[in-house]
Amino acid sequence: MATTTNKKYDNVIVFGPTGDVGGHAALAASSYGAKVWLAMRTPDKPIPILAHLSPDEEKKQSFTRIHADLTDAASIRAAVQHSGAKAAYVYLVPTADGLASSLAAMRDAGIELVVFLSSFSVPFGAGLDVRAVAPQKLIARAHAAVEANLEDLRVPHVALRPAYFASNPLNMGLDAARFPALEAHIFNGAFEVDCIAPDDIGRVAGALLVAPPPDLLDDKDAANPTGEKAGKKVLYLCGPQLITQDRVFEIIQEVSGRDVAVKHLSKEQWVERQAAHGMPQPVAAYLAEAMEKGFTDDQYRRDMYDQAVANVKEVTGRDAMSFEEYVKVHLDETVSKAAVPGGTFSS
Numbered sequence: 001m002a003t004t005t006n007k008k009y010d011n012v013i014v015f016g017p018t019g020d021v022g023g024h025a026a027l028a029a030s031s032y033g034a035k036v037w038l039a040m041r042t043p044d045k046p047i048p049i050l051a052h053l054s055p056d057e058e059k060k061q062s063f064t065r066i067h068a069d070l071t072d073a074a075s076i077r078a079a080v081q082h083s084g085a086k087a088a089y090v091y092l093v094p095t096a097d098g099l100a101s102s103l104a105a106m107r108d109a110g111i112e113l114v115v116f117l118s119s120f121s122v123p124f125g126a127g128l129d130v131r132a133v134a135p136q137k138l139i140a141r142a143h144a145a146v147e148a149n150l151e152d153l154r155v156p157h158v159a160l161r162p163a164y165f166a167s168n169p170l171n172m173g174l175d176a177a178r179f180p181a182l183e184a185h186i187f188n189g190a191f192e193v194d195c196i197a198p199d200d201i202g203r204v205a206g207a208l209l210v211a212p213p214p215d216l217l218d219d220k221d222a223a224n225p226t227g228e229k230a231g232k233k234v235l236y237l238c239g240p241q242l243i244t245q246d247r248v249f250e251i252i253q254e255v256s257g258r259d260v261a262v263k264h265l266s267k268e269q270w271v272e273r274q275a276a277h278g279m280p281q282p283v284a285a286y287l288a289e290a291m292e293k294g295f296t297d298d299q300y301r302r303d304m305y306d307q308a309v310a311n312v313k314e315v316t317g318r319d320a321m322s323f324e325e326y327v328k329v330h331l332d333e334t335v336s337k338a339a340v341p342g343g344t345f346s347s
């Protein structure tokens with residue numbers, strides 16, 4: 001009979017701490033007492049969430065910067081070996097092999113647990129077979145490929161599958177070229193989104209790096225009562241309200257006290273506009289299709305949605321941030337850094 005290990009990690013590595021989710025993951029892991037290695041392509045790059053700390057203060061708080069590139073297995077091996085970290089937070093970064101060689105390098109260098117930022121678009125159910133995702137589901141497929149590699153490499157992992165980021169309307173919905181004026185071009189204003197805060201996703205990731213789900217690291221060959229593959233935990237994450245895209249921009253207007261000019265585009269106009277702002281055309285077309293029909297066949301299915309909201313509180317001990325709260329905290333910083341058009345929307 002399997003025994004349960006409530007294993008804790010006090011030495012963890014975060015690949016991509018300059019990112020919204022990676023930054024919060026690093027901060028959360030540190031708040032739980034772990035030594036946190038900040039694995040970066042450019043180690044002297046400012047880390048927004050740690051901007052208030054001097055280099056000395058960063059070190060005093062048990063953060064250490066180290067060079068690593070998620071597309072370069074040798075740099076990963078060196079960083080993990082040097083750090084001695086046993087748990088790693090990992091982003092999807094496009095590589096021909098779905099990060100297989102990078103993940104193998106992590107495992108071989110001593111990583112025992114990966115927390116991977118996957119996507120809600122990897123379908124719920126489907127026997128949890130991540131290999132069954134159709135190739136035309138571009139974003140789901142790319143995330144599913146990494147999950148499949150983690151399974152094949154037998155790396156115990158948590159696949160976080162968040163839905164629609166609260167940062168999307170600010171980074172991609174608002175037209176950065178028009179800042180400080182607030183103007184948005186949207187397709188399908190009636191489309192409902194959950195607007196989960198990257199802050200919450202990162203806090204979940206950081207908590208799980210330090211305290212993985214009980215059972216995950218036990219008995220990797222044993223059948224798992226939830227039907228998930230042994231050594232794998234899937235966690236859907238959603239924001240606390242489903243709101244239409246039209247309402248999203250009304251909220252930005254209400255919270256900021258400033259006019260938001262919303263222009264409704266046809267699907268074709270929206271795709272053309274995103275492509276003109278640098279988003280690859282197939283990605284823009286895929287997103288427009290998703291905003292018409294949903295990212296999955298059973299988008300926001302009630303039982304999974306409720307659990308996905310509850311997961312934030314179950315892991316972090318605090319309620320998921322509302323979109324209003326998110327805008328209060330982040331709108332000004334978004335406007336002042338003039339987000340890059342074509343942003344990071346990649347559900």
Ligand SMILES: NC(=O)c1ccc[n+]([C@@H]2O[C@H](COP(=O)([O-])OP(=O)(O)OC[C@H]3O[C@@H](n4cnc5c(N)ncnc54)[C@H](OP(=O)(O)O)[C@@H]3O)[C@@H](O)[C@H]2O)c1
Pocket residue numbers: 015016017018019020021022039040041042045068069070071091092093117118119120161162163164165167168198344345346347
């Ligand atoms: N937007 C959505 O609605 C949505 C929904 C579900 C899932 N997702 C997932 O969430 C991701 C976006 O998360 P986010 O907003 O936190 O991202 P983000 O703020 O854009 O940060 C991305 C991070 O990845 C790092 N990175 C990029 N290439 C790297 C490489 N080769 N090696 C090491 N680090 C590298 C970047 O570091 P540098 O500073 O070096 O650039 C940065 O720290 C999407 O890509 C997708 O996988 C998004």
